[in-house]
Amino acid sequence: MxxxxxxxxxxxxxxxxxxxxxxxxxxxxxxxxxxxxxxxxxxxxxxxxxxxxxxxxxxxxxxxxxxxxxxxxxxxxxxxxxxxxNRLARSLSGGATRVIGVMLTEMSRFFATPLEEFQRVGEAAGYTLSVHFSWWDMERERKGMQQFCENCVEGVIWAPDVFDTSLRETATLLHNAGIPAVLLGLIHDDDTRTVPCHQIGIDIRSGLRLGLEHLLSLGHRRIAIATAAGMEGKRGDMFQLRLRILRELFSELGLPLADADTFLATDHEHGGIEIAMQLARRPRADWPTAIFAAEDSLARGLAKSLHALGINIPGDISLLGYHVGSDELMGPVPLTTVSLESGNFATRAIDLLIGLMRKKTPAIPHQIITVPSTIIERESCASPG
Amino acid sequence: MxxxxxxxxxxxxxxxxxxxxxxxxxxxxxxxxxxxxxxxxxxxxxxxxxxxxxxxxxxxxxxxxxxxxxxxxxxxxxxxxxxxxNRLARSLSGGATRVIGVMLTEMSRFFATPLEEFQRVGEAAGYTLSVHFSWWDMERERKGMQQFCENCVEGVIWAPDVFDTSLRETATLLHNAGIPAVLLGLIHDDDTRTVPCHQIGIDIRSGLRLGLEHLLSLGHRRIAIATAAGMEGKRGDMFQLRLRILRELFSELGLPLADADTFLATDHEHGGIEIAMQLARRPRADWPTAIFAAEDSLARGLAKSLHALGINIPGDISLLGYHVGSDELMGPVPLTTVSLESGNFATRAIDLLIGLMRKKTPAIPHQIITVPSTIIERESCASPG
DNA sequence: CGACTCTGTCCAAGCAAATTG
DNA sequence: ACAATTTGCTTGGACAGAGTC
CATH class of the missing domain: 1.10.260.40 (lambda repressor-like DNA-binding domains)
Structure with a gap:
């Protein structure tokens, strides 16, 4: 035998x-x-x-x-x-699938750079990416996470975009499966903090505040806001949120904000021209001395438009951008902008996750890291007059 | 015992x-x-x-x-x-991993909708997505495909963006592994056709020709071109290509094309304003009667800019767009555009792949499907005068 | 010469399910 | 409803054979 x-x-x-x-x-x-x-x-x-x-x-x-x-x-x-x-057999036997699950809401421009970053860092560490979109459907998200568990992914990066009570359950699901997870990009209000999961988040409020304070310190007293709050869908909600916070900050800082200085575009990419034209039609005496554009793509479009209309930045008006992604095109004037500190927050997320996957013991007290913002001074802001 | x-x-x-x-x-x-x-x-x-x-x-x-x-x-x-x-065990025993490999060059805006489409259709058919970026590095692409094989993906969708001789080897690799693959989005010149792989491609030339013929049929004789050929990187190369083909088509059709009517922006998203201003500065008599903007995002920015400058579309000038993705925002004027026929070509690709995966016998004579373009008539084009 | 490391190779028990009699 | 087998690979231990004291 x-x-x-x-x-x-x-x-x-x-x-x-x-x-x-x-x-x-x-x-x-x-x-x-x-x-x-x-x-x-x-x-x-x-x-x-x-x-x-x-x-x-x-x-x-x-x-x-x-x-x-x-x-x-x-x-x-x-x-x-x-x-x-055959990695299936290898994984079944050895345990490690070398797969990272990535759960996003949609393939927006906002996630393009982060996703590439996950691949870049993950690939270097020997990992492969399994990508899933939820389209804000929490049930679809849960099912996708379930699949991640069934497929034995070794870690999960997760950007749900909005807070929902189901996040807690999903985090527990992953925790019970012993899969380390990093929750990405939420604002850190009290609700968010209760989600039992490592988190890398953005503090929108302090970033916007930083921007306003920068303009104040330059001597600006009449500051306008430009945002694409007129956009439809979830993206518009985010701009609405920024607008709301900005309004609160204006009142906290004792700054006046005229309705005429609240420019609401319907499109963050091509909305700059509308705002530039509105401004150009006004008598010069009635201009704000600075515009805080609460999204870089809007700021770039605005910069191009103002430039094309012969309005000098920062000579005639200062322009401050805000962004949470990575730097892109400069446009006609290198844009001074509020930016996330220490480079890309996506990199921090994937680095954290890979660290968690290496040491098998997922630290129970979840890290909640708020990536602070900083002012990147370039050429689009100056003192008024 | x-x-x-x-x-x-x-x-x-x-x-x-x-x-x-x-x-x-x-x-x-x-x-x-x-x-x-x-x-x-x-x-x-x-x-x-x-x-x-x-x-x-x-x-x-x-x-x-x-x-x-x-x-x-x-x-x-x-x-x-x-x-x-545990799907690993299930797959090892049963054979089916229910994973589709997606190989892209980068996470550009161009691939956002297709990627979501792969997920949407794939999910409905019980598949999960494994995503890999090559950044035009053919060696990285080969390695990624190798990983797909090792991970036993059941099918591959593959958008290499440019033709390279290595595509043939990669296609053979997949074929030898018995993994059906669909090559996506290449222009179908003779080189491309020799890649032994099912293909869904775009015929840029005939799409652009269709656009020109549409404008001609409306009576336009002085047609301008707008494209972002000044952009850097691979994206710029694509616009350069469109420009080259357009120039060839103009000469084939016996149309004159003044240098002044060739508008080259440096940015397809925010470049519209530059072009609009250039036009606005010219005497009205020196305007073309129509602009063919060889990318929808440029066309939308241009539409917004022209509109903001008080230029009426199509009353003062007609504007024709061109796109290979899915429809997005309308802008101030619903855009007449050259579009891929029968909806989204990404859908056709994933449908084809799922069909191939179902019937285990990959048809040896590879299908090479060229998705034809069509004119979607909305409101931005009219007869001149 | 037997007890002793080493080495290089092989064995068999796993891993977690599906499949079939 | 159960038992045995299969999938492809990992891994700790077994086990020869050679080298050392």
């Missing part, structure tokens, strides 16, 4: 397949699956090299127990028959 | 774990992994329900061989101890 078993091991699978030698007439790049319909396995390599299949496993992962000469022979055999490992 | 084996089966794993009953004091949502560090398996459910683990396997997939009563008992037990299946 023992010999029969050994025989089976050498044959690989029980099907009466011809020994590999017979394929020596084939081209050097063996069409592993396409012809036979069966993927080549470690057993095929073992047969080809004349060793036990476990030796192949050890050799291919450069285990010191295998002599160099033997290893090279095995590697040659593997290459010859076009073998590559 | 047999009884010993049975004992092992019932115990599940060899570690001297306490029977599940002892956890009955725990909360209803059992913290499966978080406490023990071990995931609950089908064996745990079996022990809880007092049946064999294979019975659990059958019951959870509603096999008719299992009595309803037993099944319900098993389902209750599974729920109680927080069991969910």
């Amino acid at each position: 023992a010999s029969e078993k050994k025989e089976a091991r050498l044959r690989g699978r029980p099907s009466g397949k011809r020994p590999a030698r017979s394929s020596s007439a084939a081209s050097s790049t063996a069409p592993a699956v396409a012809s036979t319909g069966k993927r080549t396995t470690i057993m095929d390599v073992a047969r080809e090299a004349g060793v036990d299949f476990s030796t192949v496993s050890l050799a291919l992962r450069k285990d010191p127990r295998i002599r160099t000469e033997t290893r090279e022979r095995i590697e040659a055999a593997a290459k010859k028959i076009g073998y590559y490992p | 047999a009884s010993e084996k049975k004992e092992a089966r019932l115990r599940g794993r060899p570690s001297g774990k306490r029977p599940a009953r002892s956890s009955s004091a725990a909360s209803s949502t059992a913290p499966a992994v978080a406490s023990t560090g071990k995931r609950t398996t089908i064996m745990d459910v079996a022990r809880e329900a007092g049946v064999d683990f294979s019975t659990v396997s059958l019951a959870l997939r509603k096999d008719p061989r299992i009595r309803t009563e037993t099944r319900e008992r098993i389902e209750a037990a599974a729920k109680k101890i927080g069991y969910y299946p």
